[in-house]
Amino acid sequence: MDAIIWEGNRLRLLDQTKLPGTIEYIECNDYYTVAEAIKRLSVRGAPAIGAAAAYGLVVGAGQIQTEDPKVFLEKLESIAGELGATRPTAVNLRWALDRMMLRLSSAGEKSVQELRDILLEEAHAIYNEDVESNRRMGEYGQQLFPDEVRVLTHCNAGALATAGYGTALGVIRAAHERGKKVSVYADETRPLLQGARLTSWEMVQEGIPVTLITDNMAGYLMSQKMVDCVIVGADRITANGDVANKIGTYGVAVLAKYHQIPFYVAAPLSTIDMNLSSGEQIPIEERDAREVTHHAGQVVAPDGVKAWNPAFDVTPNGLVTAIITEKGVVQPPYTENLKKIFRDKKQE
Ligand code: MRU
Numbered sequence: 001m002d003a004i005i006w007e008g009n010r011l012r013l014l015d016q017t018k019l020p021g022t023i024e025y026i027e028c029n030d031y032y033t034v035a036e037a038i039k040r041l042s043v044r045g046a047p048a049i050g051a052a053a054a055y056g057l058v059v060g061a062g063q064i065q066t067e068d069p070k071v072f073l074e075k076l077e078s079i080a081g082e083l084g085a086t087r088p089t090a091v092n093l094r095w096a097l098d099r100m101m102l103r104l105s106s107a108g109e110k111s112v113q114e115l116r117d118i119l120l121e122e123a124h125a126i127y128n129e130d131v132e133s134n135r136r137m138g139e140y141g142q143q144l145f146p147d148e149v150r151v152l153t154h155c156n157a158g159a160l161a162t163a164g165y166g167t168a169l170g171v172i173r174a175a176h177e178r179g180k181k182v183s184v185y186a187d188e189t190r191p192l193l194q195g196a197r198l199t200s201w202e203m204v205q206e207g208i209p210v211t212l213i214t215d216n217m218a219g220y221l222m223s224q225k226m227v228d229c230v231i232v233g234a235d236r237i238t239a240n241g242d243v244a245n246k247i248g249t250y251g252v253a254v255l256a257k258y259h260q261i262p263f264y265v266a267a268p269l270s271t272i273d274m275n276l277s278s279g280e281q282i283p284i285e286e287r288d289a290r291e292v293t294h295h296a297g298q299v300v301a302p303d304g305v306k307a308w309n310p311a312f313d314v315t316p317n318g319l320v321t322a323i324i325t326e327k328g329v330v331q332p333p334y335t336e337n338l339k340k341i342f343r344d345k346k347q348e
Pocket of ligand 1: 045154166168311
């Protein structure tokens with residue numbers, strides 16, 4: 001199931017808020033629809049919102065009515081600003097939009113139509129490179145798994161959260177494809193249930209054994225020696241290896257450390273923000289309190305109660321056993337080794 005489809009010059013986004021019950025695509029005829037889809041989590045997951053925003057910019061470029069390249073670029077910059085402001089934590093969103101704008105600014109003198117064509121080419125490149133990165137990450141990551149392994153994951157870092165294949169779930173898929181006996185525990189991931197609705201759905205479709213647990217079961221699961229390692233995705237990793245990911249990840253990492261279970265993070269370089277030195281600098285999205293006070297449209301808390309709803313937390317680098325990227329597995333010390341991986345990339 002593709003989260004993002006570009007077909008016949010049209011963008012369609014799978015409405016993940018309706019999964020697993022209903023499969024419905026949102027037709028994006030204007031960029032506001034794309035921005036809205038990102039805000040309401042119809043399309044979600046760091047790499048997926050980056051790719052969706054890139055295509056959103058292509059859609060927006062089609063809405064600009066001018067033949068003057070300068071006016072076109074000014075209007076496009078403002079559309080990129082609107083798309084970039086939809087969600088603050090996942091750096092892939094801003095990364096993809098910056099990459100699109102940079103491609104145009106380095107294109108030289110072009111007509112508006114030529115600029116539109118370049119944008120589409122770049123959006124396709126972002127999309128295709130993401131799938132390719134995930135496959136590479138899968139290959140590197142699966143080497144960390146023994147032949148038989150029980151893995152706990154949090155939220156959804158699968159095909160639905162990316163252009164395809166997935167990051168954390170990509171590693172699980174790769175191990176399964178190579179004949180390893182992998183079974184998965186999926187945290188349901190309150191408040192929006194990405195684990196229950198999306199991760200367990202992807203695993204069931206793939207025929208990978210999966211057991212759903214509520215978030216508060218992870219500690220007991222580990223104490224019963226029922227899990228061998230944890231693997232999660234990331235929304236932003238800072239230069240020192242601190243990891244922002246779905247709320248609850250930090251708790252799982254603390255539990256893993258206590259129980260001496262490896263805690264792996266799988267993420268492409270587009271998720272690593274070398275401009276931030278540590279996790280405290282990551283903007284953490286706070287979402288509507290109704291996501292906590294309500295469940296599936298039903299109220300589950302008394303009227304007038306206050307609720308706090310940070311969508312992400314930060315796991316300090318000391319709890320992270322290794323970061324799996326498309327360029328290889330990065331081990332601590334992260335400040336040194338992340339720098340090195342970017343240096344090597346530049347030299348390619
Ligand atoms: O709020 P969401 O559903 O967009 O949060 C997604 C996550 O936290 C994922 O784990 C992360 O983006 C990595 S996706 C490959």
